[in-house]
Amino acid sequence: MKPSNRTLTGITTTGTPHLGNYVGAIKPAIEASQDPNTETFYFLADYHALVKCEDPDRVAQSTLEIAATWLALGLDTERSVFYRQSDVPEIPELTWLLSCVTAKGLMNRAHAYKAAVADNEANSEDPDLGINLGLFSYPVLMAADILMFNATTVPVGRDQLQHLEMARDIAQRFNHRYGEFFVLPEGQVDDHVATLPGTDGRKMSKSYDNTIPLWLGQKALRKALMRIQTNSQLPGEPKDPDDSSVFAIYRAFASKDKTQAMAQAFRDGMAWGDAKQALFELIDEELSEPRARYEALMARPQEVEDRLQAGAERARALAQPFMAELRDAVGIRRLS
Secondary structure, eight states: OOOSEEEEEEEESSSOOBHHHIIIIIHHHHHHTTOTTEEEEEEEEHHHHHHHOOOHHHHHHHHHHHHHHHHHTTOOTTTSEEEEGGGOTHHHHHHHHHHTTSOHHHHHTOHHHHHHHHHHHHTTOOTTTTOOHHHHHHHHHHHHHHHTTTOSEEEOOGGGHHHHHHHHHHHHHHHHHHOSOOOOOEEEOOTTSOOOBOTTSSBOOGGGTOOOBTTOOHHHHHHHHHTSOOOSOOTTSOOOGGGOHHHHHHHHHSOHHHHHHHHHHHHTTOOHHHHHHHHHHHHHHHHHHHHHHHHHHHTOHHHHHHHHHHHHHHHHHHHHHHHHHHHHHHTOOOOO
């Protein structure tokens, strides 16, 4: 029986995975991929990476690190289609077809573009200073990612919901002009997905330089966790678990029973050093086996490449015939 739902998730290849990525996106996505009623597509968005990263080595290294991460954490590539965006040439071709039905006014309203213009104007600069066409039009590439496989559901953060709505608008415009080719995707926003605080208490983000890399070795992981900022309360003083970055991270990894026990230990005056040690032991236990798999995959990049190529073949088996239909629809046809 064909699955009733098709979901698609892209991962931009510009950084090194950290604990926040793992808890907030990777772990729930891999769990969701086990649903027999859902087809899942996960791709490395290396074309998107070029919008904001001008370091070729960083893009290439990040591609390896992110692919190895998903594989090490147990993504079943027999169940899910796991591929690199640039290995599916039909996606940029579709981007052009969609660009030709997309109103410039729609792109003018994109949050990232508007924010860049506003920053320039606030600094009394040319509104378009430093803004390339990739930044301006990347919502069209995102639409192509989604529409190429007619994804029915796209998990997005609330800040990305506008781009999903743009994809729907672009699909409707194409359908109106050429026929009903595209499913209108639905955004899936989960406000209950864990957002981890970083070492400084703010949201864990490479923008704040406060992340804890996912694949640190034991000593380095412990050292990083010990750097998490805490208040000056002494051992024996009751501590509020709901006002603690240490507890917030612990809760994201722990079972319900362990979370309740740790909350009580905080209220009973647990020392910060003991709390951080307990956090280290919890995270290290969960990640020790995947870490070994990750290190093995990083040492064998050809194995990672082979898995990506196998995924690209599956993706293109869907994309090539669909692209042929779309070419015909817009009038790009052989003359005989």
